[in-house]
Amino acid sequence: MQERFILKVEDLTVSFDGFKAVDGLNLYIEPNECHVIIGPNGAGKTTLLDLICGRTAASGGSVKFHDKELLSMREDQIVHAGVGRKFQTPSVYEDLTVFENLELNYPKGYSVFGALTFRCDDTIRGRITEIAETIFLEDMLDEKAAYLSHGQKQWLEIGMLLIQDPELLMLDEPVAGMSVAERKKTAELLKRIITDRSVIVIEHDMGFVVDIATRVTVLHQGQVLSEGSMEHVQNDPKVVEVYLGH
Ligand SMILES: Nc1ncnc2c1ncn2[C@@H]1O[C@H](COP(=O)(O)OP(=O)(O)O)[C@@H](O)[C@H]1O
Numbered sequence: 001m002q003e004r005f006i007l008k009v010e011d012l013t014v015s016f017d018g019f020k021a022v023d024g025l026n027l028y029i030e031p032n033e034c035h036v037i038i039g040p041n042g043a044g045k046t047t048l049l050d051l052i053c054g055r056t057a058a059s060g061g062s063v064k065f066h067d068k069e070l071l072s073m074r075e076d077q078i079v080h081a082g083v084g085r086k087f088q089t090p091s092v093y094e095d096l097t098v099f100e101n102l103e104l105n106y107p108k109g110y111s112v113f114g115a116l117t118f119r120c121d122d123t124i125r126g127r128i129t130e131i132a133e134t135i136f137l138e139d140m141l142d143e144k145a146a147y148l149s150h151g152q153k154q155w156l157e158i159g160m161l162l163i164q165d166p167e168l169l170m171l172d173e174p175v176a177g178m179s180v181a182e183r184k185k186t187a188e189l190l191k192r193i194i195t196d197r198s199v200i201v202i203e204h205d206m207g208f209v210v211d212i213a214t215r216v217t218v219l220h221q222g223q224v225l226s227e228g229s230m231e232h233v234q235n236d237p238k239v240v241e242v243y244l245g246h
């Protein structure tokens with residue numbers, strides 16, 4: 001039987017010199033979900049993603065991706081297992097074109113004998129074109145990344161993750177610094193990509209959250225303060241008090 005959740009975070013804790021940035025946290029992610037994490041600055045949102053992607057070592061708890069315990073895996077193994085992570089600031093290669101940035105992240109295959117295998121150019125080109133359309137950059141494939149707007153760089157970085165076809169994609173404040181029009185397109189982009197995968201998004205822009213979230217978790221002091229539909233958490237007095245009321 002198909003498991004209901006692709007990711008199960010249970011009792012996850014990390015302490016930095018005795019300070020618990022994430023404290024006994026539980027989080028469950030279903031397939032095709034856009035799960036948004038909100039909460040005040042310092043709530044532990046970025047640290048949570050750092051723990052899931054293996055960048056920060058946990059003090060306790062468990063993070064299961066299907067049947068794999070991510071806490072005992074290295075960052076590169078976690079990526080290989082199908083979990084992609086985008087950081088807050090875009091890190092595209094400015095001197096390379098959009099096409100080259102995407103090509104660089106195209107997964108290199110290994111045969112059963114361990115030898116590196118190269119897929120035919122047309123397959124790679126087709127996949128890059130497909131991703132470029134998804135991220136609204138199909139007309140800019142030969143443009144150097146340096147000439148892209150901030151928003152377009154953010155989309156390119158999402159594309160660089162999508163080309164690896166992760167089953168779970170984690171995005172930290174993807175629309176920060178974007179124009180209203182770019183935010184709208186990013187919402188459209190997220191709706192497109194969750195047909196094939198799940199996404200965890202950290203976000204502050206409530207208009208954007210309303211647009212994209214299938215489910216919302218509110219973090220506060222490293223713990224889950226509230227969880228449910230956007231409507232549910234927006235009307236939760238605890239959430240209004242510590243976050244939305246400000
Ligand atoms: N490597 C670290 N060492 C010490 N404290 C940290 C470290 N990383 C994060 N913190 C602290 O943990 C808390 C949560 O930080 P963070 O996850 O970045 O919050 P958020 O993303 O919700 O704004 C903050 O108080 C921050 O100062």
Ligand SMILES: [Mg+2]
Nearest residue numbers: 045046047172
């Ligand atoms: Mg953060």
